[in-house]
Amino acid sequence: MSILDWFVLLAFLAYTIWDGTRSGSKAASIRDYFLAGRSMPWWAMGLSVMATQASAITFISATGLAFMEDMRFVQVYLAVPFAMVILSLTIVPFFYKKEVYSAYEVLEERFGLGTRLLTSGLFLVSRGLALGTVIAAPAYVLALILGLPLWITILIIGITATIYTMLGGVVGVIKTDVKQMAIMLFGVFFALFWVWYKMPPGIGMAESVQLAGALGKLNSLSLNFDISDKYNLWSGVLASLFLMLSYFGSDQTQVQRYLTAKSLKDAQNSLLLSAVAKVPMQFIILFLGVMMYIFYIFHPGPLSFRTAELEGYNAQDEIGQTLRESHFNALQSARTNAALAYVESGADASKAEFYETDAAVRYVRDKELRRLSEATGTEFNDTNYIFPYFIITEMPAGIIGLIIAAIFAAALSSIDSALNALSTCSIVDWYQRLHRRKRSDIHYLRASRLSTLIWGIVATAAALALGETNSIIELVNQIGSYFYGSILGVFILMLYFRKVHGKAAVIALISGMMVVFLADLMYVQHGSMFLFGVHDIPAGAQKMWSYLWLNPIGTGTVVLVGWVTSILAAQTQR
Amino acid sequence: MNFYKPYILRMQERRKYYFIIALGFFFIMFLWLFTILFNH
Numbered sequence: 121m122s123i124l125d126w127f128v129l130l131a132f133l134a135y136t137i138w139d140g141t142r143s144g145s146k147a148a149s150i151r152d153y154f155l156a157g158r159s160m161p162w163w164a165m166g167l168s169v170m171a172t173q174a175s176a177i178t179f180i181s182a183t184g185l186a187f188m189e190d191m192r193f194v195q196v197y198l199a200v201p202f203a204m205v206i207l208s209l210t211i212v213p214f215f216y217k218k219e220v221y222s223a224y225e226v227l228e229e230r231f232g233l234g235t236r237l238l239t240s241g242l243f244l245v246s247r248g249l250a251l252g253t254v255i256a257a258p259a260y261v262l263a264l265i266l267g268l269p270l271w272i273t274i275l276i277i278g279i280t281a282t283i284y285t286m287l288g289g290v291v292g293v294i295k296t297d298v299k300q301m302a303i304m305l306f307g308v309f310f311a312l313f314w315v316w317y318k319m320p321p322g323i324g325m326a327e328s329v330q331l332a333g334a335l336g337k338l339n340s341l342s343l344n345f346d347i348s349d350k351y352n353l354w355s356g357v358l359a360s361l362f363l364m365l366s367y368f369g370s371d372q373t374q375v376q377r378y379l380t381a382k383s384l385k386d387a388q389n390s391l392l393l394s395a396v397a398k399v400p401m402q403f404i405i406l407f408l409g410v411m412m413y414i415f416y417i418f419h420p421g422p423l424s425f426r427t428a429e430l431e432g433y434n435a436q437d438e439i440g441q442t443l444r445e446s447h448f449n450a451l452q453s454a455r456t457n458a459a460l461a462y463v464e465s466g467a468d469a470s471k472a473e474f475y476e477t478d479a480a481v482r483y484v485r486d487k488e489l490r491r492l493s494e495a496t497g498t499e500f501n502d503t504n505y506i507f508p509y510f511i512i513t514e515m516p517a518g519i520i521g522l523i524i525a526a527i528f529a530a531a532l533s534s535i536d537s538a539l540n541a542l543s544t545c546s547i548v549d550w551y552q553r554l555h556r557r558k559r560s561d562i563h564y565l566r567a568s569r570l571s572t573l574i575w576g577i578v579a580t581a582a583a584l585a586l587g588e589t590n591s592i593i594e595l596v597n598q599i600g601s602y603f604y605g606s607i608l609g610v611f612i613l614m615l616y617f618r619k620v621h622g623k624a625a626v627i628a629l630i631s632g633m634m635v636v637f638l639a640d641l642m643y644v645q646h647g648s649m650f651l652f653g654v655h656d657i658p659a660g661a662q663k664m665w666s667y668l669w670l671n672p673i674g675t676g677t678v679v680l681v682g683w684v685t686s687i688l689a690a691q692t693q694r
Numbered sequence: 695m696n697f698y699k700p701y702i703l704r705m706q707e708r709r710k711y712y713f714i715i716a717l718g719f720f721f722i723m724f725l726w727l728f729t730i731l732f733n734h
Contacts, residue, residue, distance in 0.1 A: 339729055
């Protein structure tokens with residue numbers, strides 16, 4: 121990276137801190153600090169909703185995923201428009217009229233304090249520790265790009281986000297999210313332009329699409345109904361609907377965005393912005409990944425996109441490495457020629473030739489990744505490094521800094537919202553609620569700032585300790601995913617089942633999470649179904665339910681159990 | 695506020711929501727056509 125790039129990157133980080141903190145001095149109470157005094161316009165909240173959802177990892181992984189496979193991942197977002205319409209007409213008016221701070225607050229009125237504390241507590245634990253991964257994952261990639269030690273990039277992300285979230289509150293979060301979203305969009309569109317610009321003469325957009333289509337990379341919709349398949353139309357519309365309803369309707373990180381709205385209409389419109397823009401944005405990000413694949417057909421790429429950290433391994437076997445690379449380069453140039461021949465003739469024979477040469481390149485790359493897995497003793501995967509490698513090696517000076525700033529922006533915009541939401545729940549659901557003596561506004565405001573700081577430190581420490589605590593964080597993430605569908609079920613019970621009482625709701629929530637836990641342990645092998653323990657999963661067995669389907673299972677169980685329990689309770693009382 | 699009172703939309707607002715639902719179906723059609731036309 122050149123000095124200009126460093127300057128752009130540091131200027132971005134400094135501006136973010138300044139911009140995020142400057143609005144904080146106006147806050148006089150937690151209503152200003154957590155709800156922005158209910159003054160936000162719909163477009164700012166809408167962009168913040170989108171920026172919160174698009175973390176750095178979704179940004180870099182999605183391009184990598186399209187590069188390695190195809191564009192089917194876009195289907196996960198097909199449920200967003202439908203989910204947003206449902207939420208705008210149900211839970212959003214409800215939250216807005218209740219004037220709440222936290223999504224779990226409304227549960228107390230119906231189901232009692234226990235349910236509120238249980239749901240809020242589950243949110244705090246799962247989100248608080250998951251935040252460690254949200255910081256560490258982009259920090260890994262950025263450490264490699266910038267040539268810095270991992271702990272420095274973790275500290276840069278953790279400290280920047282904590283400072284402006286602590287001082288600026290939700291206004292700082294939304295204001296910076298708007299700009300971070302703009303930088304991210306610029307990054308995506310510029311990268312797409314640059315890929316097109318750097319293609320050799322004679323290869324334009326139409327030819328690139330023709331080549332990508334021949335390799336099956338433009339596959340973006342699968343009609344195949346299969347519950348163990350991750351991405352198809354059915355899981356994307358039916359199962360993902362429950363995930364989106366739960367994420368946007370009952371996760372404090374998202375709910376808090378539209379609680380800041382100046383009017384109900386603004387709150388609704390902020391969600392509808394995602395309904396309109398989410399699918400196109402994800403489509404373009406995935407399309408960028410596919411176009412990068414075509415780019416590397418004409419500009420021979422490396423065997424592995426994680427080059428820097430491998431120098432040590434490769435130096436031990438210099439001759440072997442040279443041989444592998446020259447073999448790979450020969451295959452790549454055969455593929456380049458086949459691609460040019462196919463573009464020129466369009467004949468079926470040259471298409472088959474192109475497909476075969478591509479399969480040979482992919483085979484060698486897969487073999488190399490397997491070899492590196494054995495050599496390093498870890499699951500070696502370079503999916504998340506493809507886009508960063510492209511940025512560093514192909515982009516012009518100055519722009520590199522800006523696009524790396526976009527990766528930081530994607531990370532920060534997810535972390536700041538989570539920190540703010542964690543602080544809200546800690547203060548509103550726990551400290552303020554359980555503390556008997558009522559204190560002044562200023563006291564609660566100070567406590568909120570302190571709790572944001574503490575959560576910032578916890579999340580950064582979790583990221584720094586990730587090597588040692590990886591299994592704990594994985595476990596917590598898994599518990600978090602069991603929680604998602606089930607919590608939606610509790611909100612449905614609250615809104616639409618009048619007779620369900622507090623105890624039934626708690627029993628239903630716990631049963632929902634347990635059923636999802638069991639469903640996640642179901643495997644299919646040779647066409648038969650098995651239920652396995654955590655440690656005895658046989659090789660070759662495939663999970664029966666892909667992760668999206670766990671959400672409707674959780675919601676369905678909670679609603680059913682809650683309803684049946686309340687009927688049984690009513691009968692025994694009689 | 696009554697927990698169970700449904701939210702009632704004015705006619706003008708209703709059009710906006712119909713549009714979003716139509717857009718949801720349009721996205722599905724678009725991806726389907728995109729796959730059929732270009733992915734071969």
